[in-house]
Amino acid sequence: MTKWARAFYQPVKPLGPNHQLLTASxxxxxxxxxxxxxxxVLLKNEGAFLPLHRGQHIALFGKAQVDYIQGGWGxxxxxxxxxxxxLAAFTEAEAAGDVRLAAELxxxxxxxxxxxxxxxxxxxxEEPVPEATVKSAAAFADTAVYVLGRTSGEGSDRQAVPGDYSLSDTEQALLAALREHFAHIVVVLNIxxxxxxxxxxxxxHIQAVLLAAQGGSQGGGAIADLLTGKVTPSGKLTDTLADSYAAYPSSATFNQSDDAVDYTEDIYVGYRYFETLPDQQQHVNYPxxxxxxYTTFALTDATVTDSPAAYQVSVAVTNTGACAGxxxxxxxxxxxxxxxxxxxxxxxxxxxxxxLQPGETQQVQLTVQLSDCASFDDLGVVAKAAMILxxxxxxxYLGTDVRSAALLPVTHVEPATRIVRQLHDxxxxxxxxxxxxxxxAMQALPTGPQPPEYSVGDPGPHHAPFQLPVAEWLDQGATISREEPWQLADVATGATTLGDFIAQLTNGDLVHLLCGQPCVGAADTGGFGALPDYGIPDMMTADGPAGLRIPPDRGVITTAWPSATLLAQTWDPALVTEVGRGAAREVKENNIGVWLAPALNIHRNxxxxxxxEYFAEDPLVAGTMAAAIVRGVQGEGVAACIKHFACNNKETNRNHADSRVSERALREIYLRGFELAVxxxxxxxxxxxxxxxxxxHPSADRELLQGILRGEWGYAGLIMTDWWNLVDHAKEVEAGNNLKMPDGDPQRLLAAAQAGTLSRNYLEANAKPILQVLLQLD
Structure with missing residues (x-):
């Protein structure tokens, strides 16, 4: 197919083998x-009760066994x-002789x-179960498997109340009945x-607990595979599971106000808090x-190579158990x-x-750049706005979780304090x-008046302010005129430069490019581009990150992938990249060019x-998994869109709530994953x-977008808003937010241009990344 054929013509062109549809195949x-x-993640397995032995009688409880929660809403x-x-998966397992189900239940x-x-x-x-049904099931099986569900989604936060963070009365009663009538209880958390x-x-009484999370279209099958031993659990927690909600340091401020949240715990998020603060380790149930x-491993013969630049570890990992894992x-x-x-x-x-098969050993190498171990000095204690070692x-410490990791014998010594990188305030x-x-102890921070949403200087020399009537102004601005305008494909082939291509566009053309465009085909979230006179396609976007989101009325069924947290719990970037490739192929097959995923905000609370939708409480895990998704997606000629930049850690009043966070915590925790992915x-x-x-608002914050994202990190991609945000489009353009979705505010841009506060330079500077991204898509 020719470049952008899918965007221009919306062909029905399957990508699967033998010209079959790949989507949801x-x-x-x-x-x-x-x-x-x-x-x-297998959290508990007392007496190695799991996996179930072949043909074991089980009684399957919990509404989530039939009303399985594959992901959140929104x-x-x-x-x-x-x-x-x-239930369907265990019914298949019963047909294969792996288990026997209590039929009446x-x-x-x-x-x-x-x-x-x-x-x-x-x-x-949860659904109450009649006592007679419980007793009938107990007469058939001595093992109860309870699938417990929880859900959440976009637009609202959860609650620290029964039925949400804690058990409801109905769930407590059901568990009491299971303890009374069954010798063994296995809990599966579909949360x-x-x-x-x-x-x-x-x-x-509860001998085994499996955190199965929300596993997408095939999550029930994964649960059956794990409980019957067809797959050995290998997931690891990407969050700390504490003994109460109040134990989390952010619990005191999460609901302090609908208008603002104070990130007073600073860099001490998740395990950084529980493993550091005095007397907090005791509040951790699962680190x-x-x-x-189902098997065991030994880490032996660790060797260390220490240098001024890097710390390298090599360790032998041996499967010392009886099954592969x-x-x-x-x-x-x-x-x-x-x-x-x-x-x-x-x-x-x-x-x-x-x-690894039983008895098999693999040598594992880990490398740490010492510069990545630096801390940000936001108050000038050593050197202001610098990364300091x-x-x-x-x-x-080397191990298989934060609590059990053992001290390595080689210590890296920094003889003197040094600046790794001088950044900006x-x-x-x-x-x-x-x-x-x-x-x-609490450290006082300097405070002052709240800053206004502000305008900033021009990125280049000003043209004279436009004072023409709107209709006339829209047709002005081009500095190159051709009888047959350059097409964007001419830039792709090298027949002209992107600069000359942009120079031929009118002011109206540039305003058009900075605004989202209507949906075409199966898309539901709109697109961008759509200037056919210049060969600019209308490139469609689609929501993620759980899969290609297409509304039911389009008649397209797509694969629901495991939730982002579940993917992160694999701790397997190669597998996550494979998922990214799979997701991108469905996006591409349905003639969409940009997948609005992955999301990598921190699990602060x-x-x-x-x-x-997010990966972890830790920025290294979040950034690594996001990068893995991006590599898979973009390897298929589809654009990935990482989100939500930044500190989107609460849904209540999300259009206005202020995340108040120190520069250090911002740099080390909340932006670090984005920096790694970029x-x-x-x-x-x-x-x-x-x-x-x-x-x-980040979309109108030049320090965040031009200072950190583009200036310090060198990001060259397209920056877009979230859908229907409530920020002045002209201020966003000034700050370097290139594209307002889903439709922009062209009248506001025109008004700013007429007032002389928004020059053509801004329009050109923001159109350039949009066109550069289009040039990189198939």
Whole structure:
């Protein structure tokens, strides 16, 4: 096919083998099932109760066995095939002789009327089970498998109440009945985010717990594969599971106001808090990086190579158990406290083995650049706005979770404090009065008036302000005129330069390019470009990250991939890249050029409504997994769009809520994953977030976009808004937000241009990345 043929002509051109449709094909669904199994975390397995033995009698409880939650609601929803539910998957397993199901109980759940609520809610309504049905099931099986569900989504946050973060009365009653009538209980958590774990961590009646998360179209199949032993669990937690919601440091400020959130815990997010602050380790039920297996592993013969630039570790990983499996090796840093203060543990590298057979060994290498161990000095304690490696001992811990990692014998010593990189004083808070330190004490921060949403200087020499009538002004501005205008394909072939191509565009053409365009074909989120006189295609976008999101009325069924958190729990970038490739092929097959994924905001708080769309509480995991997705997507000629830049950690009042965060926490925690994705995978697109960051909306914050993103990180891609945000389009153009979606505000741009506050230079500067991205797409 010729370049942009899909965008121009919307052909029906399958990408599968033998010209078959690839979208939601068996191969795609099989990959989704494999990824869902690889990310599930075995939290508990007392007495090696799992896997179930062949032909074992089980009683399957929980509404989620038939009303399986494949993902959250909102932009993460996917119109996929009917999900393979746990009940359907175990029914297949029964036909294969793997298990025997309590038939009367299964019929009870199959008969339930599954009605979606009029409004999405995170309060999960479990179905009570008649006592007679429970007793009948117990007469058939001594093992109960309880599939417990939770859901959440875009536009609202969760609640620390029964039925959401904690168990409802109905769930408590059902568990009490299971304890009374069954000798063994297995719990499967079909949940999108964190929830209370105190009810099972020490309960002797609950022998096994599998965190299966939300596994997409084939999640039920993954659960059956894991419980029957067809797949050995290898997932690891990407969050700390504490003994109560109140134990999380952000719990005190998450609901302080609809208008603002103070990130007073600063850099001490997740395990950085629990492993550092005095007396907090005792509140951890399951530590970051934790996950059990059906087999065992030994890490031996670790060797270290230390240099001024890097710290390298090589370790032998041996499967010492009786079945095949995979292990994740994790390397943590304990930096000297120095003048800045540091977490006691920070993840600096990780790697997952291949599937190792019993007795098999793999040598695993991990490398840490010492420059990546630096801290940002936002107050000028050592050197203001610089990344600092303070003098002292840098110790490293190697293991399979943050708590069990053991100290390596070689310590890296920095003889003197040094500046690794001098940066800039950008995006400072004015309303954040204090922050947490490693000792547990609060440090006062400078405060001042809230900054206005502001205008900034021009990126180049001004043309004279336009004072022409609108209609006339729209036709003006071109500095190159040709009888037959250059086509964008001429830039692609080298017949002309992009600069000359832009110079022939009128002011009206440029305004058009900076505004989103209507949907074509199956797309539902609009596109951009759409100037056929210049051969500029109308490139469609589609929501993610759970898959290609196409509304039901389009008649297209797509694969629902495992939630982002579940993918991250694989700790397997190669597998996640494979998922990215699979997702991109469906996007491309349906004539769409930009997939609005991945999302990589930090799991700051368990109640954030969109945590299922995000990867982890740790920026290295988030950035690594985002980069893996991007590489897979863009390897198929489709643009990835990382989002939501930045600090989109709450859904309540998301268009206005101000995330008040120190420059240090912003740099080290909330922007770090984006920086990793940008530097290692070069995503073609980036989406700004709805919320404010320290008093400014990111889409209109020149310090964030031009200072950090483009200036310090060298990002050259397209920057777009989130859909229907409430920020002045002219200010966004001034700040360097290239594209306003889904339709922009051309009248506002015209008014600003007529007033002399928005020059053509701004229009050209913002149109250039849009055209550069189009040139890189198929």
């Amino acid at each position: 068996p191969a795609q669904l099989g990959l989704s099932r494999r990824a869902a199994a690889a990310g599930a 932009s993460g929803e996917v119109t996929g095939p009917t999900p393979l539910t746990p 299964s019929k009870f759940y199959q008969a339930l009327p599954l009605v979606k609520p009029d409004e999405p809610t995170s309060i999960y309504a 999108g985010g964190m929830m209370d774990t105190s009810w099972f961590v020490a309960d002797p 970051f990086g934790f996950g059990l297996s 995979q292990e994740v090796v994790q390397l943590y840093l304990a930096a000297p406290q120095g003048k800045l203060g540091k977490p006691h543990r920070s993840l600096v590298a990780f790697a997952k083995t291949r599937i 303070e003098a002292g001992d840098y110790q490293f 950008y995006c400072a808070p004015n309303q954040l009065a204090q922050r947490l330190t490693a000792s547990g 368990p109640l954030t409504g969109r945590n299922f 530097s290692t995978a070069k995503p073609l697109c980036l989406m700004t977030s709805y919320n404010q960051v320290n008093g400014r």
